[in-house]
Amino acid sequence: MSEILQQISDCIEFGKINKAAPFPPQMKGQDGADELTRQALDDGVSAQDILSKGLMVGMEKVGVKFRENKVFVPQVLMSAKAMSTAMVHLKPYFLSGAVKQKGTFIIGTVEGDLHDIGKNLVTMMVEGNGWEVIDLGTDVKAETFIAAMREHENAFVGLSALLTTTMASMERITRAIREEIPNAKIAVGGAPVTQDFCDKIGADAYSPDPQGLVEYLNSQVA
Ligand code: B1M
Numbered sequence: 001m002s003e004i005l006q007q008i009s010d011c012i013e014f015g016k017i018n019k020a021a022p023f024p025p026q027m028k029g030q031d032g033a034d035e036l037t038r039q040a041l042d043d044g045v046s047a048q049d050i051l052s053k054g055l056m057v058g059m060e061k062v063g064v065k066f067r068e069n070k071v072f073v074p075q076v077l078m079s080a081k082a083m084s085t086a087m088v089h090l091k092p093y094f095l096s097g098a099v100k101q102k103g104t105f106i107i108g109t110v111e112g113d114l115h116d117i118g119k120n121l122v123t124m125m126v127e128g129n130g131w132e133v134i135d136l137g138t139d140v141k142a143e144t145f146i147a148a149m150r151e152h153e154n155a156f157v158g159l160s161a162l163l164t165t166t167m168a169s170m171e172r173i174t175r176a177i178r179e180e181i182p183n184a185k186i187a188v189g190g191a192p193v194t195q196d197f198c199d200k201i202g203a204d205a206y207s208p209d210p211q212g213l214v215e216y217l218n219s220q221v222a
Pocket of ligand 1: 073112113114115117121164165187188189192210213
């Protein structure tokens with residue numbers, strides 16, 4: 001990996017947003033994801049390489065460390081902020097089609113459930129791994145998921161639930177999606193959800209954490 005891509009990856013891994021950011025202390029005063037991404041583009045590094053060999057490499061490391069409890073929610077949020085700052089520079093290349101995304105992932109917290117912190121972390125990780133993410137928010141009904149899936153053909157869908165009571169919504173929504181779009185790829189997650197529950201309701205994949213979901217999605221397009 002070229003030096004600047006390694007530096008960009010480090011900025012994502014450690015949550016270094018820009019030069020002015022005081023976090024993390026060991027990188028104080030150094031250029032962050034913002035300046036380095038701009039510089040890489042100016043130096044002629046392709047937007048695709050910045051994404052796949054810099055930003056995504058860093059985000060992958062964050063996902064693994066988070067799963068292993070080596071970093072916690074605040075650090076992941078700093079990494080996500082660094083990532084989105086860098087993405088501002090890459091956005092024109094996405095729009096022009098010069099950068100290819102892996103696919104589209106639709107996510108929402110299921111009907112009756114307003115918890116969104118975990119869902120937002122999942123969103124950031126999936127986005128940071130090169131997917132377009134359509135975030136439908138919280139308290140999302142089956143019809144809304146289905147409408148989004150019709151709009152984005154072949155998109156994967158993810159349902160998040162934090163309450164034991166809204167696991168029933170997850171089951172109902174999974175059934176409704178299957179009835180309308182039989183070959184839909186449905187992933188489920190959230191604190192009360194288990195692999196057994198996933199199997200019982202006929203979803204395709206369960207992950208207890210964002211990284212597992214990213215690995216599932218990537219395996220589907222490899
Ligand atoms: Co609520 N709440 N809450 N709450 N809340 C819990 C979940 C609860 C366990 C607290 C408790 O009693 N100990 C409990 C649920 C009990 C149960 O059902 N078994 C509970 C309750 C009862 C309630 C209310 C009913 C309280 C009331 O009003 N009486 C109410 C319900 C409102 C509603 O949704 N209709 C309610 C409200 C709220 C707040 C609004 C105050 C707030 C939510 C704010 C927000 O999200 N914007 C809140 C919070 C913050 C919590 C706790 C404290 C924290 C949840 C959280 O954000 N965790 C929670 C107790 C706890 O967990 N300590 C609690 C951090 C987050 C990073 O983890 O969401 O699990 P998590 O996401 C993880 C994984 O699960 C996974 O990745 C994430 C990152 O690792 N993941 C996926 C999540 N979605 C995934 C999808 C995937 C894959 C992985 O694939 C698609």
